[in-house]
Amino acid sequence: MRIISKLLPASKMKLVISVLGVFVLVLFSGLVLFEATKAEVVISNNGEKQTIDTHTNTVGELLNEVGIVVSEHDILSHNKDGAIKNGMTIDYESAKQIILTIDGKDDTYYTTADTVGDFLNEQNLSFAAHDIISHKTTEPTTDGLNIDVTTAYQITIQDGAKNRTVWTTTGGSVFDLLNKNKIRLNEHDRIQPSAETMIDNKTEVSIVRVNKVVDEVHESVSYSTEKQQDNTLVKGEEKVITQGQDGIVVKKYNVTTENGKEVSRELVNEEVKKPSTNRVVAVGTKEPEAEQGLVTLANTSSGSNHGIVNTSTGGKTLTMTASAFTSECSGCSGYTATGINLNANPNMKVIAVDPNVIPLGSRVWIEGYGVAIAGDTGGAINGNRIDVHVPTKADAYSWGVKTVQVKILDS
Incomplete structure (x- = not known):
């Protein structure tokens, strides 16, 4: 300033100072006016709120200004072409990618639902009580979450003379199915298909209950009549000398039943417990x-x-x-x-x-x-x-x- 004052006369110096003062005043006033004309906007970004003062004209411009990129599945409370207004609140929620696998088949979804249950309801998806879901319905959703569902189906098991209907899921063998339902096989039982067969929704299981027992039977053996000639008796006369008695024989059989019905009976042992006694009759021969x-x-x-x-x-x-x-x-x-x-x-x-x-x-x-x-x-x-x-x-x-x-x- 001293240099300028030396170069300029005093009158001109005053003029320069006045001009500078006016310029500074105008500049300050412009800055004050610029700040005063900013719109105050609240942005809720996935639940986190921040207040922004902006001169942008549209919602889209403001989101670009703060670095928010909106995809087609995201939720935005205002149209991106909408005008910015002072005091407005813009809600933005980014969609999470969910991979839903049902019985090995993958489908990709995008959602803003907070929980797995909300997501399933949103997609009108419901599952039976016997289906297996990898996540609880109360668990929160996260980007990239993979939900795996195995659906259950009914299988009929013909167990002997009874039919049972049970629930199962794809995978596992007939043996696993029986164990899960506490169905036990005895030594001689037959099963179709074999216990190692892998099951599907067309599988039908049949169990033939086989029982082998030893049956002991006591049978009566009728006595025979033995006639002896007697010359002391007149012809036509008869006299009982010994009364006959029935005998007893014990027979043992190997008996096989299938589903409660006898299918075979094999004699394996026969023992005479009491022999029969012949009835002896004297027959007269005397004229x-x-x-x-x-x-x-x-x-x-x-x-x-x-x-x-x-x-x-x-x-x-x-x-x-x-x-x-x-x-x-x-x-x-x-x-x-x-x-x-x-x-x-x-x-x-x-x-x-x-x-x-x-x-x-x-x-x-x-x-x-x-x-x-x-x-x-x-x-x-x-x-x-x-x-x-x-x-x-x-x-x-x-x-x-x-x-x-x-x-x-x-x-």
Whole structure:
């Protein structure tokens, strides 16, 4: 200034100072005016707010000024061509890239959702309770997040006679499926497909429950009737020497069942626990003494010889139809019409008669049977029909129905 003052006269010096003062004042006033005309804008960048004073005209220019690049998936509260206004708030939220993998297939999404659950709702995606999702719905989303989903499906397992429907996901073997559902296989069970087979949504599992057991069966062995000739008995007479007894045999079988039904039975052992005893019957071979006017009268309770009866005098001979009965028959009391207890005397020679033909209490001789007492009646015993008493049902079947000669010994 001193140099300038030396070069210029005082009047001119004053003029220069005045001009400089005006220039500085104008410059200051311009700066004040410039600052005063700035718009104050609040920018919320992903939740973080900052206040900006700007002379930019549009929202886009302001975002460029602060270094925010808006992509097509980002959320911006105002149009980028919108004018800047003092006091306005601009909300900007950048979209996060999410990779969603469903059963091995990838899809890329962009979202501003805060949580995995919000993202799924935003995309109208829902999954069943049995599906497997890699992230919880409450977890926050992040850029580049990979959400993996394995969807579940139903498989039918035919377990023996029952059908079960279970949920599973792709991958894993039949063995894994059974373990997961606590289905155990026994030693002999069969499964289709094999336990090592990898499953998919078309797999059907079938289990045949196989059970092998040993079955022990006690069976009765019927006795046989053995007849022996006896020359002390008159022809046609029989006498039981030994009562027959059934035997017992124990048979062991290997039995296989499939799903509760028997499919095979193999005899593996047979043991006689009690042998059967033959019934021995003495059969008379002695010719009757009818030609000499004599017949042997057997004791009706024991079968032993009791005396001699003259058959040449009195009585009559009839041709009759003879069947057989036993005190063990269905509905029988064991007592005859004349009060004889056949249960106590199984070998007693008694016949049932029609009292109008053969009087009750008469002694008679029957061809092939011997001497007996007419001691019983029967609803089917009418006319020339008799029923002979034998010890067992087997004897009754053996006798059958036959035509015989009957001689009434009591006249």
